[in-house]
Amino acid sequence: EVQLVESGGGLVQPGRSLRLSCTTSGFTFGDYAMSWVRQAPGKGPEWVGFIRSKPYGGTTEYAASVKGRFTISRDDSESIAYLQMNSLKTEDTAVYYCTRDTVVGAKRFDYWGQGTLVTVSS
């Protein structure tokens, strides 16, 4: 059974940093791109960024709203994906979901974690 479990969310002040983790099981992690998707309260989901699998270069792409502030990384030996969030803004407040993307990184999400809430407020 495919499982994705996010952790690391919480309350943080504007300008500070936070790192989210996504621990996975039930599939060959190294074969897939992994995306982070967020959803602000009462809004639709928003793709944040992804990291390709090593066979596809292991490169990353980000939404314009977070580029330069957020960094996605992966540890294939532990089947974990990370989202490092720096210079947080109040508008980054959302539930953050870790998702399994396709093998080629098509930004189509067939498995989602339960989400972790990040609240940016002073």
Add this chain to the structure above:
Amino acid sequence: EIVLTQSPGTLSLSPGERATLSCRASQSVTSGYLAWYQQKPGQAPRLLIYGASSRVTGIPDRFSGSGSGTDFTLTISRLEPEDFAVYYCQQYGSSFGSFGGGTKVEIK
């Protein structure tokens, strides 16, 4: 960036009725790379349809997707009680996998 507009915002129907949800793109969606997700309160979205019309394994056949170019439709042939939820379309053919604003299907 492709903007997706979903209509109606809310659909009030009774169990057993047919639901027709629309998703319109601001420009053509490459190769029909359009997905539909279902989200229930307090849960993560769930992928139902990809490639505009391909159903994910395990999704009941009362769910069907159609369309191409800029106009796409999700149809639920006969609403079951568990189908009342919010539905989002998403395009994944361009650089940013944008989502629509959602259609809430509520019990009338």
